Amino acid sequence: MTTKENFFEDVYAVVRLIPEGRVSTYGAIAAYLGRKGSARMVGWALNAAVTMPNVPAHRVVNRNGQLSGKGHFGEPTLMQSLLEAEGIKVKNDTVQNFKDLLWNPQSELL
DNA sequence: TAGTTGACCCCGC
């Protein structure tokens, strides 16, 4: 009763630690949790994160900087709106200057 | 119970 919930909570914790105006990637979070290569699980956790308040899942994008999960925010424009509201420029469902805004838990939290 | 899908990523052809 603790395994999966622990994994979910862990993902939430990292996502919540993402600074405002920054973005992270599934692979980075997955690697930080030890599920390196299992980035899909991070996506699953974030899917459940929709029901979790205070979890800025909109700050989590794929390795390409694209808003992969924008279609899961209820409205396809919500994710982009939230990112732009934080000062992040989004164009064509892709984070501009993504490389510079990328926030890596393994490096930043270290 | 078993099969398929999924907010992904990497390698091979």
Add this chain to the structure above:
DNA sequence: CGCGGGGCCAACT
């Protein structure tokens, strides 16, 4: 340089 397949772990049907 473009396309396809495999790998990962868990949830859904």
